Amino acid sequence: MANFVVDTDGIKRYLVNITVNGTKYTKMIKANSLLVNFLREDLDLTGTKRACEQGDCGACTVLLDGKPVNSCMVLTLSVDGREVTTVEGLAANAKLDILQEKFMEHSAPQCGFCAPGILMSAKALLMKNPHPTEHEVREAIAGNLCRCTGYVHYVEAILDAAASQ
Amino acid sequence: MYLQDFEYFRPGSVEEACQLLFTYGFKAKAIAGGTDVLIKMKKDLLAPEVLVAIGQLPQLKNIEYIPGRGVVIGAGATHNDIQNSKVLHEKYLSVAEAAHQMANNQVRNLGTVGGNISNAVPSADMPPILIALDTTVKIVGTKGERTLLLEDVFTGPNQTVLEHDELITEFVIPDNGFTGSTYFKFGLRASGALAVVGVAAAVKMEGDVIKDARIVLGAVSPVPLRAKKAENFLKGKQAGGELFTEAGIMASHECRPISDIRASAEYRKDMVRVFTMRALDKAVNEGHV
Structure with a gap:
């Protein structure tokens, strides 16, 4: 299980290593962090959209280990050690997909x-x-x-x- | 949307997971794919202080055929794992097809069959076909393990026999001699819709004669329901259109649907008649499809 520290409010913050679009990120996050919010707010990757937030609309779809999932229904902690691709990761070397x-x-x-x-x-x-x-x-x-x-x-x-x- | 604060554990084994659930009691909730638990938390229907994540336990992921036991499906297999399983395509395509009819691709990549059963929604797509094939369920808790028929796991909408410290670890479809099985889902759109009516049928044929049959109805009673009168009626009879029509009528009398936003009780009853007829015809004539 991930290492954690307890912040001044007594809330645990867990250490995660997540590869997003080929870049490895090491972050301290709270357990309640949803992947869609992590991408948008912690990594500023706002290409992934939030809409229904209950797995119906697909606006937040990202690839998790190559498979499409609704990032509004994924805990960031469950992505520890895994690979995420967002829409920002489609273009390569300044060339669109x-x-x-x-x-x-x-x-x-x-x-x-x-x-x-x-x-x-x-x-x-x-x-x-x-x-x-x-x-x-x-x-x-x-x-x-x-x-x-x-x-x-x-x-x-x-x-x-x-x-x- | 943001979730309330909670503590998170990712145990390395089922035993450790059960121990955590036991220790934290009703403050704790097991989470696998998260497609039910996280949505309930967002809607304030659940407010666990501790989540015990079991979705990535590799020992719960296998789908294999073990001679003498049958097809074993780990509770942590996602709906897409089941949909794409070679073993199931060979042995029970009907189970793979039922998984494929659940929700949409993104959800099927997350949601697990163990979670689907534990959540016990009456309209769920996996229970009817698995019950029709006499599937058993292995349940592990801190006091040991037990094996039940899947049919006996459900006690009401969102309710099962699972104790708080217990987890489903695997499903076994035994070598039971069924020659054909199928699941018909009737929803209001092809993707992402809950079943208005779900009907699974499994049959053991000897030539033209039905030696044994299962008819399991979803979304038309508080728990998945076996239409036992219709099943008994079919036994020992020569398969054919009129027989299926009659069995359909019997099944429609056996179910106890409610009226809700998706359909009226009367409509559901009539759709049970229609889809029972079609499911029997398909299971008898096309094998496990």
Whole structure:
């Protein structure tokens, strides 16, 4: 179990080592820290969005050891020693991910709030299954709710990204 | 949204976890995937002072076939672990498919089958198919371990026979000779919706004759319900459309649904009729699907 210190309020703060987008972070956190808040507030990675906060909308989707999860339902302590990828980790060497390129090309997001989550769900799909069917794409993003555009452009963009990689 | 303060333990073994639960009593709560516990904490339905994290215990993760015992599923297996399990695809595709029908991909990567059963929501997708296959549950506590039929674990909505210091550690689907099984979930949308009605069926066939049958209904009573009259009615009879229709009617009389935001009791009863019929037809004719 992680080491801890007791702060001046008598609350334990636990030591965690978490790799986010390839960078290793060592932090002292309280047990009640949720991953989504840790990413946004402790690491200033605000690409990951908070919305429903109960695992329905998918706006907070990140990859945990390569698998998409709702970061609003993950305790940061449970991620100790593990690897997280957020939307900020998609672009590499100043080059956008093919999914990001295609999202723009197809004007897939409208307000954009759901886009980081959909990008992560789509990324997880393409890592596992580089040539998905339309049904597989729809299923992969079924846990991501978009309240503006509907899903048609998203599905087209993801299929196009798969075809272009 | 922020959670109240609590202490966190990540024990290295089930025994250590049970000991912690025993020591801290009702102040403590076990947490596996967190998809139920954390949401309840956010909604102030739970306010544990101590969380005992068991979700990453590697000894609870295995899914394997052990000749003589059956298919063993560790309680810490996530719904996606089950959905993607080669063992289950070979032996009981119906169980993998049921796991796939739960919630959405992100939730299935977190939520565990042990947590799903311990949480005991009447509309849960895993209990009907597992009960239909005569699954047993191993429960470990500070006073030792016991094995029960999954069917006997539930006592009411959100209630089970689990003592405060007890944890489910594994499920075993015994080699029971069922030739076919399936689970039908009827929800109001394909993803992320709770079941309005869930129906699982398992059958042992000898040629055209049904030697034994299980029909288990979800979301239509306080606990997953076996339609025993319909099961008995099927035994020894030649399988066929009319027989399934009649069994469907019997099952719909046996269930005790409530009306709620998702459907009326009358509608649920009628859907039990329809899906019992379809589930039997599929289990008889298509194997474990």
